[in-house]
Amino acid sequence: MTTPDPSSHGDQPPQKHVRRPRYGGTHPRDYIQKYKEHNLQTYPEMEAHLRAKGNTPAGTHIPILVEEVLECLRPASGEIVVDCTLGYGGHASEFLKRIGPAGKLIGLDIDGVELEHTGRRLAQEGASVSLHRSNFAGIAKVLRQENLTGVDVIFADLGVSSMQIDNPERGLSYKREGPLDMRMDDRLQRTGADLLRTVSEQDLTKALAELADEPDAERIARRIVELRIKTPITQTSQLVQAIFDAKRLTAETWKRQRDRLGSLHPAARTFQTLRILVNDEMSALKAFLQKAPLCLRPGGRIGVISFHSGEDRLVKHAFRDGYRNGLYESTAREVIVPGGREIRENPRSASAKFRWAIARSTSAS
Numbered sequence: 001m002t003t004p005d006p007s008s009h010g011d012q013p014p015q016k017h018v019r020r021p022r023y024g025g026t027h028p029r030d031y032i033q034k035y036k037e038h039n040l041q042t043y044p045e046m047e048a049h050l051r052a053k054g055n056t057p058a059g060t061h062i063p064i065l066v067e068e069v070l071e072c073l074r075p076a077s078g079e080i081v082v083d084c085t086l087g088y089g090g091h092a093s094e095f096l097k098r099i100g101p102a103g104k105l106i107g108l109d110i111d112g113v114e115l116e117h118t119g120r121r122l123a124q125e126g127a128s129v130s131l132h133r134s135n136f137a138g139i140a141k142v143l144r145q146e147n148l149t150g151v152d153v154i155f156a157d158l159g160v161s162s163m164q165i166d167n168p169e170r171g172l173s174y175k176r177e178g179p180l181d182m183r184m185d186d187r188l189q190r191t192g193a194d195l196l197r198t199v200s201e202q203d204l205t206k207a208l209a210e211l212a213d214e215p216d217a218e219r220i221a222r223r224i225v226e227l228r229i230k231t232p233i234t235q236t237s238q239l240v241q242a243i244f245d246a247k248r249l250t251a252e253t254w255k256r257q258r259d260r261l262g263s264l265h266p267a268a269r270t271f272q273t274l275r276i277l278v279n280d281e282m283s284a285l286k287a288f289l290q291k292a293p294l295c296l297r298p299g300g301r302i303g304v305i306s307f308h309s310g311e312d313r314l315v316k317h318a319f320r321d322g323y324r325n326g327l328y329e330s331t332a333r334e335v336i337v338p339g340g341r342e343i344r345e346n347p348r349s350a351s352a353k354f355r356w357a358i359a360r361s362t363s364a365s
């Protein structure tokens with residue numbers, strides 16, 4: 001496990017000046033060329049400009065349902081909070097404001113690159129946080145390493161960050177050409193391309209149907225298997241083309257039929273399914289939901305934001321079962337979702353679902 005020490009970043013030698021990438025035309029188009037968005041501290045006007053258009057500046061992430069999360073989890077001065085999916089640190093910064101210098105924030109993420117960036121930024125803000133490059137399935141082990149038997153708040157904001165999805169090198173977006181990597185944790189052995197080379201047609205059909213409710217699961221799996229016999233599918237554009245073929249669409253016919261077919265891109269469900277498989281997201285979530293209540297102090301609060309029905313079902317059932325068997329003393333009756341304004345300002349929040357639960361205030365006998 002790597003635990004970047006945010007305080008050590010100040011001792012690094014000054015960075016060598018690197019020439020920014022050149023681009024044709026008046027505006028940068030590629031992720032890497034958007035130098036102003038990658039340096040919002042130098043170009044603060046850029047953030048407001050992009051947000052007003054409903055865009056997320058490259059290299060950043062807009063936190064979702066912040067007010068609702070704070071209202072339900074009530075992080076208070078001096079408390080210990082575990083942010084299990086630190087990402088850009090948007091929720092973490094808000095937790096830090098509430099727990100103050102007497103509190104402690106423990107941040108987990110499996111993405112070593114973004115964990116280091118966020119650690120550096122939080123350290124610049126003067127925050128003292130303890131970071132762990134760890135899967136949240138290992139939350140109990142992290143607490144043992146911290147010499148803690150329980151914490152006041154546990155929070156997880158599942159899925160991928162905007163930094164990950166917007167970076168074409170990650171291969172997570174059907175909108176960007178890049179290698180089909182799809183790993184959030186680069187220590188994992190198997191990439192999306194490896195998976196597409198080896199998965200059986202039957203298993204892929206099942207995963208597409210079960211994890212993403214893909215209506216054309218069978219046809220997509222069959223097309224992928226047909227194509228890979230001739231050429232390995234290693235790039236995002238090849239996968240997008242395979243999906244369009246399977247759905248008997250072209251980019252043009254889809255644009256024309258969008259009103260009838262809905263606004264979801266034809267490749268969205270397949271990309272989501274492959275990402276979930278590559279990162280073994282459902283197993284990690286199940287393990288986390290099982291261990292988390294045992295990591296809470298009496299009266300401690302847990303909250304999870306999920307982004308698809310399979311995840312939300314697991315969270316809902318875990319909290320409901322925990323309530324029935326006495327681990328939790330209460331849980332959200334209704335799922336909490338973003339309002340119209342949040343969705344307009346941050347369209348990536350559209351599918352978010354938030355649920356919470358509170359651990360028994362007295363230890364179970």
Ligand SMILES: C[S@@+](CC[C@H](N)C(=O)[O-])C[C@H]1O[C@@H](n2cnc3c(N)ncnc32)[C@H](O)[C@@H]1O
Binds near residue numbers: 062085111160
């Ligand atoms: C939606 S982002 C979190 C954004 C964050 N709340 C913010 O406001 O910036 C999800 C993050 O969780 C991380 N992640 C996904 N699965 C994980 C897991 N099983 N364990 C730990 N981190 C995980 C991803 O690498 C990503 O950085």
